[in-house]
Amino acid sequence: MKQQYQQFEQLLQAFLPAEQIISDPLRTLAYGTDASFYRLIPQLVLRPETEQDVAQIVKLAQQQNIPVTFRAAGTSLSGQAITDSVLIQLRDGWRSYSVNEDASQISLQPGVIGGQANKALAPFNKKIGPDPASINTAMIGGIAANNASGMCCGTAQNSYRTLHSMKLVLADGTLLDTGDTQSAAKFRNSHKGLLTALESLALQTRSNENLRQRIEHKYRLKNTTGYALNSLVDYEDPIEIMKHLMIGSEGTLGFISEITYNTVDEHPNKASALIFFPTVRTTCEAVAILKQTPVSAVEMMDRAGLRSIENKAGMPDFIKQLPDDAAALLVETRSGCPDHLAQQVDAIKASIAALETVQPVEFTTDPAEYSKYWAIRKGLFPAVGAMRETGTTVIIEDVAFPVPQLAEAVHDLHQIFEKWHYDEALIFGHALEGNLHFVFTQSFDSQAETDRYEGLMDDVANMVVDKYDGSLKAEHGTGRNMAPYVEKEWGSEAYALMWEIKELFDPNNILNPGVLLNRNAHVHLENLKPLPAADPLVDKCIECGFCEPTCPSRDLTLTPRQRIVIWREIARLEASGEDSQRLAELRKEYLYQGIDTCAACGLCSTTCPVGINTGDLTRSVRSRNNENHTKLAQWLAEHYGGVMKVSKAAFMGADLTHAVIGSKAMSAICDTTRKISGGRVQKWTPSMPKAAPKINTQRPVTNPDAPKVVYLPSCASRAMGPARGDEDQTSLADKTEQLLRKAGFEVIYPDNLDQLCCGMPFQSKGMFDAADFKASETDTMLLAATQNGEYPVLSDTSPCSLRLKDNTDQRLRLLDTVEFIHEYLLDRLVITPAKETVALHITCSTTRMGVADKLKQIVEACVTDVVIPEDITCCGFAGDKGFSTPELNESALRTLKPAVAGCKTGYSTSRTCEIGLSHHSGIDYKSIIYLLDRVSQPKLSNQDTTPENKLIQAHTPDQ
Secondary structure (H helix, E strand, O other): OHHHHHHHHHHHOOOOOHHHEEOOHHHHHHHOOOOOOEOOOOOEEEOOOOHHHHHHHHHHHHHHOOOEEEEOOOOOOOOOOOOOOEEEEOOHHHOOEEEOOOOOEEEEOOOOEHHHHHHHHHHHOEEOOOEOOOOOOOEHHHHHHOOOOEOOOOOOOOHHHHEEEEEEEEOOOOEEEOOOHHHHHHHHHHOHHHHHHHHHHHHHHHHOHHHHHHHHHHOOOOOOOOOOOHHHHHOOOHHHHHHHHHOOOOOOOEEEEEEEEEOEEOOOEEEEEEEEEOOHHHHHHHHHHHOOOOOOEEEEEEHHHHHHHOOOOOOOHHHHHOOOOOEEEEEEEEEOOHHHHHHHHHHHHHHOOOOOOOOOOOOEOOHHHHHHHHHHHHOHHHHHHHHOOOOOEEEEEEEEOOHHHHHHHHHHHHHHHHHOOOOOOEEEEEHHHOEEEEEEEEOOOOHHHHHHHHHHHHHHHHHHHHHOOOEOEOOOOOOOOOHHHHHHHHOHHHHHHHHHHHHHHOOOOOEOOOOOOOOOOOHHHOOEOOOOOOOOOOOOOOOOOOOHHHOOOOOOOOOHHHHHHHHHHHHHHHHHOOOHHHHHHHHHHHHHHHHHOOOOOOOHHHHOOOOOOHHHHHHHHHHHHOHHHHHHHHHHHHOHHHHHHHHHHHHHHHHHHHHHHHHHHHHHHHHHHHHHOOOOOOOOOOOOEEEOOOOOOOOOOOOOOOOEEEEEOOHHHHHEEEEOOOOOOOOHHHHHHHHHHHOOOEEEOOOOHHHOOOOHHHHOOOOHHHHHHHHHHHHHHHHHHOOOOOOOEEEOOHHHHHHHHHOOOOOOOEEEHHHHHHHHHHHHEEEOOEEEEEEEOOOHHHHHHOOHHHHHHHHHHHEEEEEOOOOOOOOOOOOOHHHHOHHHHHHHOOOHHHHOOOOOEEEEOOHHHHHHHHHHHOOOEEEHHHHHHHOEEEOOOHHHHOOHHHHHOOOOOOO
């Protein structure tokens, strides 16, 4: 078997670059993991960039009889995107899209994230129909291949119903564009046998009255169990049948290389209400009534679900007193007109006025308020994941019932949970469609636990199918999880028809075999994923992959999910004592893949359902690896002023050499030296800063009545000046002081400034004691300078601001540049917007502090046009990683240059980030302080607009 894959790999090398063929044990495990509770490790992971490459791979796989599986984001829950053979993974080459003139259609490659598609359509008040909860992570290829729906799309706006055309790669490697008449005509000639057989199947199905009625009956509900047999009833043209069969086929019939959707309206006016009912029955009665009203979404939460979030911040106290049978509905209605929206709200409230509710029904149109409601609903799944015992997995199932029988179905599910002792299980879902999700925790560490799970699933299948004739999978796809139950749900005749379809499209069974259709009655109990205890920092990870789009190393090495996967495997091997050689190899490879190339930026925590910051794990491992350097770190911390002098001297020396020999020679010499040294010499680029001049901290007071601010320039600002060739050669510290004085402030510097540091350089390397020492030292100096918090503190570098906020006295009102400008400077300056287009980089720290929107508002007030590159999250410079591991910075910013091609300048809030941004964009990036200073003038009477007491009153700025 191994020899077969080695031969296959050699043949692939004829047309795929080496970096697109992955076979090492660490990455095949990491890249092969998805969000399901199954694990298979691929022999090869391939990353082709074009549909021609995919076609060649599939042709070769046919010749060698090697199965292939297609993978988009890997957020699928039912085991449909894993394999122990060849995994074809979508990366950069699959992210193009185009919107037609009136935005009625959007064409998307399969690697486009669903949320990005909606961002492209937002200016037109349009969106794609499917709206899965994972839309900000899930890619279009997976959304279409699973016929994923969501909270608002129902059955009318899913991929099947909004499909216009698609491009395909079939099992024999043939390319077909169903939207191109020439391609379609050519295909009709070359694949006449396939199309004739498909047409015959459709004719037989429509002629078979019992089967036709069965199909129509099954699709009265949301249903993704098995193939889309409704395509055989809904369409007569075999190409139309073919493309609709592809929807929900989970990569078992072909590869969707592009899909064109008919878009749907995204109404700008929305109103939501969270309505509590005393019983499930009353709740379900309300659902049946609301189905006849102008609602766009009705989400149900049972008492167990409400109990899981009742102690969270912001939850009303009365939730804790709800009766055991209570439930809630989250109702939303939308309209293009505010007046019409108000009428809809009145109609909805009137329709359920006769039903008993726990609290009065109140709708809100405030986005901040209804966003809280949706956060409650979306928090139910992760709430279970966060509470589960270490070593267990969290499973979410997905069934649908006729709405009139919803109350009885909920009761039956609760009875099954009680029978099998799933006491923590909770129910929520898209009640308007009768679609319910139930979530529970499960251990697979013993046969008894596996048997318990099997008993649960058998009982659920019997109840859903035999009693209600419902759907065992409404929107999560069949996968391996429900494949043994497809025949039970559909019956033998429809099941046989599905096998005919599979054999017609994929006669050699090489496309994702075993998924969707599987004659192994126990496939859902095999290849179960181990989730051993690895580290309390990450043990709650459910491997959903929501973190991945934010990670700067996602296309270089590993994502946060993948780092955790490998760390868990290392922990498992250590605990079991097995395969010491594999353990040693993983540990060695993980140093680079998992530790050295992790920016530890923490952005993963902002999208993680359970709030995990994988950077904390990275810093913890670095701390363990650097135990021998603890004393050195403490010495450096205690002599930080000297360290700063050495750093400035190094920048000064590098700049003098640069001035003498020029950029080209300097780059060549430094690159060669770095190569010879094995990467020990730091990376140099023409964007490298000069040494910053010493800050004059003893300027005379010119206006004793002026409001006071304590200014803390970061060590980066104190050491690094502008780059050689920058238009403005003023240092950031001088520019900031200049702007503050322009706005009428007296600027105070803390004592012993050269020695101060937030501790970030030490924390990032796992030197926690030294980091805390520096933060404590800075805290003491700031308290003294501010008169124990009487004056605000301006911190000019966002990463430092974030750390200081978490590690200084609560009396200090420490403000990041963004916060200080937004809170205090905008009102004290006259701004004349410059007529130019600039680029804006929002640092990871700015995002984590929750001030990204304020940063946008500041820059939008200063210029006529702002470009924020869509694919750029953290820049990957990560303090000094841009010098020591420059490939991380390069990978994170690989799409930056074309994105900012029309921009004159770029702005941000971190000096180190700006070095990498300048180098990889071709334009100069600098602090937003420079922009605001350039376009502003002082007001004649600052005191009239912003009284001094606004600065000295005790309050906590908005985060």
